[in-house]
């Protein structure tokens with residue numbers, strides 16, 4: 001028999017230094033001692049966003065000034081089947097005055113040192129460790145030397161996620177170029193995913209693979225790499241990426257671009273409508289640049305993927 005779904009709202013409350021807040025569940029609750037994101041059940045007549053604002057006021061004594069929809073994940077616990085609506089809370093006011101947890105902790109994405117986490121939250125921590133800006137390479141257009149220089153500059157500027165997508169690059173150049181790029185990225189702790197080349201990614205020790213929409217449609221199981229994402233254009237493809245348990249999707253085009261001039265751009269509203277309620281992070285692509293980050297995240301994007309604007313000029 002299918003169980004009633006309990007709607008829950010949870011907040012990733014962030015500080016300007018990028019750390020986010022977690023709380024340890026108190027004795028006498030389900031999963032006492034486990035760490036969670038502050039939040040609680042959605043009450044009758046509330047939207048999940050309203051529920052989160054109420055819970056953060058009641059539990060922590062803070063007022064939400066801005067919140068962004070992020071991921072929605074379901075989990076089947078012994079005590080309930082929950083649908084967790086995760087929001088990011090980048091702006092809030094008041095001082096923390098916790099009424100419900102045993103302890104609070106500010107932790108850094110990718111370096112959460114508090115355990116155990118509530119069982120539903122593992123993928124959430126992994127998603128939070130995914131950088132917000134993805135640079136997509138274009139060595140086929142600008143040449144290998146120029147692209148590697150651009151990678152060096154971008155890494156120095158803080159880029160930590162690179163999708164290697166060099167259409168038109170001769171195979172003879174590819175292997176050495178990709179190996180050099182991975183080496184540079186690794187020295188800075190950046191993630192490198194190769195567009196569609198699972199074998200090459202495994203062979204060269206890339207962090208993952210980025211599936212084209214065609215490859216996603218043909219894919220019957222998630223490739224065995226740490227990071228796997230996909231390019232998507234519609235809800236069907238986004239749901240397929242989520243079903244396969246991928247780590248992220250990229251959705252666009254937001255605006256018309258020289259690389260994809262023919263497709264109808266979806267704009268931020270289209271992005272929001274297509275990406276809402278998905279259990280995996282979604283990057284916005286197509287004519288976007290770092291200045292779009294606040295708008296993108298308000299529309300529910302995890303971050304931005306950029307081809308031309310990701311690479312600072314010398």
Ligand SMILES: Nc1nc2c([nH]c(=O)n2[C@@H]2O[C@H](COP(=O)(O)OP(=O)(O)OP(=O)(O)O)[C@@H](O)[C@H]2O)c(=O)[nH]1
Nearest residue numbers: 008010030036037038039040041075080082118120121
């Ligand atoms: N708040 C919160 N709940 C989570 C997270 N992850 C997760 O699986 N849950 C589940 O979502 C449900 C939230 O219940 P809760 O006990 O916090 O709700 P509440 O504050 O309204 O408390 P109440 O039971 O006193 O009404 C629990 O089943 C909990 O295990 C999370 O990160 N934060």
